[in-house]
Amino acid sequence: MRQLIKLLSWTLSVLLTLMLGIALLVALDSRPRIPETALTPAERTWVKQWISANRPSARPSSGINALSLTEREASLLLNGLLERMAQGGADLTLRDGAAELSASLRLPLDQVTSYLNVRLRLVEDAKLLRIESAKVAGLPIPAALAQTLAEQALGAVERAQVVKTLDLEEGAIHLSYAWRPHMLEHLGSGFVPEDELPDVLGAQERLHAIAQDWPRRQPITLARLLSALLAEEGDDPVAANRAAILALAAYVNGRIIRDPSEAGTKKVARPRPVALRGRRDLSQHFMTSAALTVEGNDALSNLIGWLKEVSDSDGGSGFSFADMTANRAGIRFARLATESPAGARRLQRLARSGLSEEDFMPEIDGLPEGMSHRSFVRDFGDPGGQAYKRMILNIDERIESRPLFRRSAG
Known part of the structure; x- marks a missing residue:
């Protein structure tokens, strides 16, 4: 049952990521278009029973x-998963060959409550689904733009060869799928561009x-x-540098990349912990x-990193400027590694001489950590405030002082 919840949550995460990407393009609303749906005890029981009845152990381990x-x-399933993962509500309408989805998600963007209101119309096509139209905060955006944001996620599902039809x-949806060993790893691997997968697997x-x-x-x-x-x-x-970065990102997060075209269950050792600044x-x-x-792009990396820290400040491990430093240093490193062939080769030469963490990651002494949402707002306001901007400037100066980045600027 836990595996099926992970799979359903992964699918919802794809949708949330798509919504987040669209949200970068338009203003958010101050109130939800779809009110948060509180499931009744009977509805929660039904969701739990449905997931239990459709867990992998209750179905064939192979075949369709x-x-x-x-x-x-x-x-009900969609709103049940939203209860687990986010604050918000969703409404789904199923038509012949099409689906209309409206959703309102509360995002931790600042101390003022903000909602991402999205309405999508999806239609069947040769690649499972295609976005025909999209509206965010009531504003229409080009379907081609929304489709571009969704292509990688939908392509991951297609390349993983999980969903067959x-x-x-x-009023109904019919789905056939192949439950495969290591399904979640195959799905995650589908996000690696197909032409890059051999290099990424080699790096792994x-x-x-x-x-x-x-x-x-x-x-x-x-x-x-x-x-x-x-x-x-x-x-x-x-x-080569892109492949190394993608493989290492999966590894440090405890993930294994598998070739979606391979149905085997080759045993791979689980990744070991990897430390930076201990x-x-x-x-x-x-x-x-x-x-x-x-x-x-850099903007999306910065936003996702900041959203994670703000979410932590609201009941998690707390907002950490040390984590933000690692986020921004990673962005700087990736740009150096992949922006040009000359820069990529220079980094490879330095790597052959041996890199130390002093080369690319500054000290984190004195950076505030474990901040609650209240203390963060009290001390730094929001990302548009001067106190926050000064802290980010201090972090960026620390990063640019690293030998690797000083050499690249020279």
């Missing part, structure tokens, strides 16, 4: 499985070889892994932001 849901059942009809193999030879009682350092992966020479230095979380922030930069 089929699911059919009425419009009401699909809406998807049929929409009036080298990572596991390094980890296997590393003394068990010694923590693996991010600098050591970056030095080893980036030292590899190739015809295309930018592509902390595992900093290596995760650094590499995740680097991967987002090579696959997207």
Whole structure:
């Protein structure tokens, strides 16, 4: 049951990521268009029972499985997952060959409550689904733009070869899928561009070889892994560096990348903890932001990193400017590694001489951490405030003072 919840949550995460990308383009609303839906005890029981009945152990481990849901059942599942992952509500209407989805999500963008209101019309096509029209905060945006934002997510599902057929009809949805071993890893691997996958898988193999030879009682350092992966020479230095960054981002987050076209269950050793400045979380922030930069852009990496910290301040581990430093250092590193062939080759030469964390990650002494939302707002206001801007300027100055970035600027 836990695996199925993860799969459904992963699918919803794709939708949330799409919504976040669209939200970058327009203003948010101060109130939701779709009120938050509070499920009744009976509805929660139904959602729990449905997930239990459709868990992997209750279905064949191989072959094609089929699911059919009425419009009401699909809406209940969607809102049940939203209860777990976010604050908001959603309304789903199923037509013949099309689906209309309206959703309102509360986002932790500042101390003023903000809602992302989205309305999408999706239609069937050869690649499962296509966005025909989209509105955000009541403003229409080009369907082609929304489709571009969705292509990578939908392409991941297609390349993972999990969903076989998807049929929409009036008031119902019919889905056939192949439950495969390591399904979530295959789905996650689908986000790696198909033409880059062989290089990323090769980088992952080298990572596991390094980890296997590393003394068990010694923590693996991010600098050591970056030095080893980036030292590899190739015809295309930018592509090689991109592959190294994507493979390492998955590794430090405890993820394994698998070839979606392979149905086998080859056993792979689980990734070992990787430290940056003696902390595992900093290596995760650094590499995740680097991967987002090579696959997207700096603005999206900055926004997602900041959203995560604000979410932490509102009941999680607390807002951390040390984490923000790792985010921004990762973005800077990725730009250096992939912006030009000359820069990529220069970084590879330095890697062959051996990188240290002093080269690319500043000290984090004196940076506020563990801040509650209240203390963050009290001390820094919002990202438009002068106090916050001064702190970010201080962080960026620390990053630019690193030898690796001083050399690249010279």
